Amino acid sequence: MNQxxxxxSHQLCIGYNNKSLTxxxxxxxxxxxxxxxxxxxxxxxxxxxxxxxAEIKPISGHLLIMDSEIGKHNCHIGYIPQERELNANILTSxxxxxxxxxxxHRWGIPIYSKTLKKIASxxxxxxxxxxxxxxxxxxxxxxxxxxxxxxxxxxxxAKLLLMDEPLADLDPQSKKGFLDALRKIHKQTTLSMMxxxxxxxxxxxxxxxxxxxxxxxxxxxxxxxxxxxxxxxGI
Amino acid sequence: MWEYDFMxxxxxxxxxxxFICGIISYFVIVRRIAFAAHALGHISLTGAAGxxxxxxxxxxxxxTLNIISAIIMGLIGDRIRKxxxxxxxxxxxxxxxxxxxLYLYQTGYAGSIMAIxxxxxxxxxxxxxxxxxxxxxxxxxxxxxxxxxxxxxxIDPTIASSKRIPSEALSIYFLILLAITVSMACQIVGxxxxxxxxxxxxxxxxxxxxxxxxxxxVSIGVSILSVWLSLLISFYANLPTSFCITxxxxxFYIISLFIKRLRMRHV
Numbered sequence: 001m002n003q004x005x006x007x008x009s010h011q012l013c014i015g016y017n018n019k020s021l022t023x024x025x026x027x028x029x030x031x032x033x034x035x036x037x038x039x040x041x042x043x044x045x046x047x048x049x050x051x052x053x054a055e056i057k058p059i060s061g062h063l064l065i066m067d068s069e070i071g072k073h074n075c076h077i078g079y080i081p082q083e084r085e086l087n088a089n090i091l092t093s094x095x096x097x098x099x100x101x102x103x104x105h106r107w108g109i110p111i112y113s114k115t116l117k118k119i120a121s122x123x124x125x126x127x128x129x130x131x132x133x134x135x136x137x138x139x140x141x142x143x144x145x146x147x148x149x150x151x152x153x154x155x156x157x158a159k160l161l162l163m164d165e166p167l168a169d170l171d172p173q174s175k176k177g178f179l180d181a182l183r184k185i186h187k188q189t190t191l192s193m194m195x196x197x198x199x200x201x202x203x204x205x206x207x208x209x210x211x212x213x214x215x216x217x218x219x220x221x222x223x224x225x226x227x228x229x230x231x232x233x234g235i
Numbered sequence: 236m237w238e239y240d241f242m243x244x245x246x247x248x249x250x251x252x253x254f255i256c257g258i259i260s261y262f263v264i265v266r267r268i269a270f271a272a273h274a275l276g277h278i279s280l281t282g283a284a285g286x287x288x289x290x291x292x293x294x295x296x297x298x299t300l301n302i303i304s305a306i307i308m309g310l311i312g313d314r315i316r317k318x319x320x321x322x323x324x325x326x327x328x329x330x331x332x333x334x335x336x337l338y339l340y341q342t343g344y345a346g347s348i349m350a351i352x353x354x355x356x357x358x359x360x361x362x363x364x365x366x367x368x369x370x371x372x373x374x375x376x377x378x379x380x381x382x383x384x385x386x387x388x389x390i391d392p393t394i395a396s397s398k399r400i401p402s403e404a405l406s407i408y409f410l411i412l413l414a415i416t417v418s419m420a421c422q423i424v425g426x427x428x429x430x431x432x433x434x435x436x437x438x439x440x441x442x443x444x445x446x447x448x449x450x451x452x453v454s455i456g457v458s459i460l461s462v463w464l465s466l467l468i469s470f471y472a473n474l475p476t477s478f479c480i481t482x483x484x485x486x487f488y489i490i491s492l493f494i495k496r497l498r499m500r501h502v
Contacts, residue, residue, distance in 0.1 A: 053397050054399070055396070055397070071399060074397065074398050074399045075398055075399075077397070077398075079394060079397040081393055081394075081397075083393075084391070084393040084394070085392070085393065086390060086391055087265055087266070087267060087389060087390050087391075087392075088390060089264070089265070089441040089442075089444075089450070090441070090442060090495060090499075091441075091442070091443065091444060091445045091495065091498060091499075092390075092445055093445045093446075096445055096446045096447065097390060097391070099446075099447075100386055100387050100390055100391075100447060101387060101391070101394070103383070104383060104384055104386075104387035104388075104395065104398060104400065105384060105398045105399065105400050106383060106384070107380055107381065107383065107384065108379070108380065108382065108383055109379055109382045109383060110382065110383045110386060110447060112448075135502055136445075136499075136502060139502060152391075152394070156398075
């Protein structure tokens with residue numbers, strides 16, 4: 001099957017405040033693939049995500065997302081940051097938060113049609129959140145919240161999902177639940193997923209390829225050995 | 236009661252303002268900018284006093300100054316990422332100028348300025364109703380245009396910025412709508428009690444509701460019901476209207492706390 005390019009970089013150099021974190025690198029990431037992003041703290045993983053989201057400008061080189069300049073297709077990029085603050089009221093359910101995420105970039109009033117509610121219920125099923133989606137968001141556990149974030153990304157019809165350390169702070173059972181949801185999404189949709197994690201040994205078997213930040217260089221490797229060289233990824 | 240023109244005017248103006256305050260109040264609570272609503276109320280005094288000195292109507296003065304303050308608050312708040320600090324600084328500056336204006340305008344102090352401080356819904360004229368209708372329409376239409384991204388950027392600011400929703404511009408835009416609403420509401424509850432209509436209904440709704448539209452409906456309902464009941468009570472019991480409004484909104488907030496406790500038991 002001829003897979004489309006979701007992310008394409010040419011001689012891209014990322015960093016911030018004019019300080020480069022990497023040497024120029026070329027990447028071609030395809031749709032319907034699940035990529036692991038690994039590297040030591042401060043090696044540029046999160047900066048790479050922020051560059052993809054056009055929140056930080058590349059130092060040099062070219063970066064295309066879905067064949068357009070960065071920033072043009074952000075409505076189709078789902079993002080689960082490491083830290084976030086949600087201003088949910090005490091009784092605001094996770095379901096209401098998911099609904100409010102639908103087409104949030106468009107002007108006008110929010111319209112919650114029956115079709116949208118049906119789509120939301122299906123997505124909630126997919127991420128395994130049916131049991132708690134109607135409970136107040138603030139009463140959910142860390143693992144449950146992460147699955148709601150997934151549903152939030154999916155309802156916006158994301159084509160690329162960026163996850164920054166989604167497994168951090170989760171107990172083994174929550175990790176398993178979250179990974180099961182990701183595997184199901186990977187199977188059922190053509191969504192491309194990129195995931196920063198320090199627990200790569202737990203998920204390596206599910207991933208299609210790895211983007212490896214090391215010594216100011218960015219490697220793209222399909223095989224495990226390249227990763228195994230690095231002690232800090234935990235393998 | 237209905238045979239009196241002033242009561243008819245009070246009901247019309249009160250209902251329109253309560254309706255728009257109910258909507259704005261919901262966003263004030265979700266966006267956590269109650270302090271800005273409070274500060275704009277106080278800054279209204281400076282606007283009204285300034286207008287009185289140069290011989291303009293209090294409404295034109297407070298509307299102009301509130302909009303200028305809202306823009307400054309939005310711009311500084313964005314730059315230093317601490318909106319409370321920005322509001323506090325702008326409030327200090329304009330309240331100081333307001334004190335000086337009042338010093339200059341001591342002869343007229345007791346009249347129009349007092350009306351702005353405590354509100355005077357029973358003296359609303361047909362001309363004022365006309366202005367209120369125009370301003371409410373402007374606020375409502377402007378709000379409907381940005382409602383979806385405004386709601387999302389209020390609830391989930393990090394993801395909103397990742398979707399390139401212009402959160403900072405929306406923030407200033409909403410502060411301007413808040414400034415216009417504050418300018419209108421000043422005439423009913425007064426600058427000192429502005430908290431009542433711009434925070435109370437949204438706070439009550441946020442305590443006992445889940446979804447966006449149910450919260451908005453409760454907020455509008457609490458706001459309108461408080462104004463209507465206050466007008467009735469003040470007419471028959473001869474009590475100040477703004478006092479009744481604040482008491483009733485507090486009462487509704489307490490009821491919402493009970494509803495929240497009941498609902499939380501079933502979670």
